[in-house]
Amino acid sequence: MRNYVLRRLLALLPTLFFASLIVFFTVRLIPGDVIDLMLSQNDVSADKMSRDQVIRALGLDVPIWEQYLRWVGSIVFKGDLGKSLWHSTPVTEYLAQRLPVTLELGLIAMIVGLLIAVPIGVYSAMRQDTKGDYIARSFSILLLAVPSFWLGTMVMVFPSIWWGWSPAIEYIKFTEDPWQNFKQMIVPGVVLGAALSAITMRLTRTMMLEVLRQDYIRTAWAKGLSEPLVVLRHGLRNALIPVVTLVGLQAPLLIGGAVIIEQIFVIPGMGLLLLDAVNQRDYPVITGVFLVVGVAVMLINLLVDLSYGLLDPKVRFR
Amino acid sequence: MTTPLLQVRGLTTRFRTERGTVKAVDNVSFDVAPGETLAIVGESGSGKSVTALSLLRLIPNPPGVIESGEILFEGKDLTKISDAEMRAIRGNRIAMIFQEPMSSLNPVLTVGMQIAEPINVHRGTPWSKAMEAAKALLEKVRIPDAAKRLDTFPHQYSGGMRQRAMIAMALACKPRLIIADEPTTALDVTVQAQILDLLKELTRETQASLILITHDLGVVARYADQVAVMYGGRIVEQAAARDLYKNPRHPYTRGLLSSVPRLDGDTSKRLVPIEGQPPDLSRLPAGCSFAPRCKQASSECLKQQPALRERAPNHLSACILDAIQ
Ligand SMILES: Nc1ncnc2c1ncn2[C@@H]1O[C@H](COP(=O)(O)OP(=O)(O)O)[C@@H](O)[C@H]1O
């Protein structure tokens, strides 16, 4: 098991290398130039810095491949992702602040998504082609069709009109006040999770229907078990194996969704950080965010693979 | 005469399919006495499994439904009792062993847990005690290293061992009736006899009755007391096993017998398979459903469905030629 994890982690290295190439060079394809932005926005001329000086100060004067090597070198040897071009704050400092926020949002969304999807999917399969099944399936199509930015906006607007409730504008850290923080995060978490639960619900239903047709389910009935025991003890675990895969594959979607949700609910996570960085062409921040997100997605997939071992006794890690 | 443990009367089970409704089991009646083994024999598709599943009300609905008939077991008509009463019988008073040991055990639960489960569910025995009972059952079906095997999963078992585990599971609550639906068809020839011997031995030991479903008449001779031969969803011949062997009355039974090697060592006769295909249940002929494949069939046979009648003492057959003889 430990060997397996080590080998899987080693196997991530080549992937990481290619990811770093793609991230570094594509980010520089974003049209627009940070220098122009800076010169136009900041009062740089007051400092009597010429365009060339700015370029040199930011380390943008060397050829791009050299920039890349410097960047990779400082990551590998110093764990340093560079500094923001605008504020000269280390990128790692930003990430340390923002990553936990997005991870929390993603985790809440994932749990909420599963809590919505799995029970409804199982119910739907148990009552295939009944009214309840149709309602559940329509509900999942609705969730799929409603974009989360719309749902998020509705959640922002209507409760404040009806009950005068509105999400707090100031973000409270988990470490400051866990309960307040949770109250703040749960609504965006539900909005984000709802969108993802639609597909999970569908897959749970499909897999459950497939499992309920299996011979061992007939055996379970023949033993005189009640429906909940047949469905939950004998069916659900078998049906969940592919569902877990799906949830893992949804990790990138979750992060993409977080960008939008953080914007709507003004949550200072990776999404907002990325958005600001892109607007300002703050290359080191953008590449830093992408790299960290990439690593997170790879690690989530590894976790998903490991979780098979818990669900499926046939899986052995060698 | 002892009262039968199970009396099936006029059991009819239908399936709704795209090509109309199909009577998979048509007006089937039989008795099983306590401790007796009844073999149900017939080609594939003749309605054996549907008969077995009907007894436990395990027919998938839709598309299937038990249309009529009585299933009298221990003084109750199983077609009339509530779902809860039926559950209390399944796996407890009547247990079932299926054809596919590979897929009939749950892949994500330990074998021990699956064997202990009916004890826990029907008797309310705590899991730790039920697991001890499961270990004893594994020993009983002669699985070596039972204590270790308890915590392993079905994929770590061979086909024969899985069927042994299924037998252990069926025996868990000491049922009065065990229904074994082609328990050895999916297994290696070498282990088939072992499994059947074990099944026979253990049912005898617990004095349970056994319904042994098979397509192999060779098996019947060694293990059954009574035999019912099914064709196209109906019973076409029914008799004591010995009687049926010596005096097969229905042309289909005779055909079946000449298509299997005789166990009494008469190798002089050549094996002759029955020509033609089993009938399509959605398009049964008006008369005898075996007539299209029957060498003796006359125009009379095509007119009317022959009734299952006692043609000799305790020997039932459904062939009009039999009446003429
Ligand atoms: N789930 C089902 N849906 C539709 N028809 C079925 C179903 N199960 C069985 N049947 C019908 O019942 C017939 C008898 O099947 P079965 O009892 O399984 O035969 P066997 O004697 O081989 O066990 C089949 O040929 C088929 O026409």
Ligand SMILES: [Mg+2]
């Ligand atoms: Mg069958």
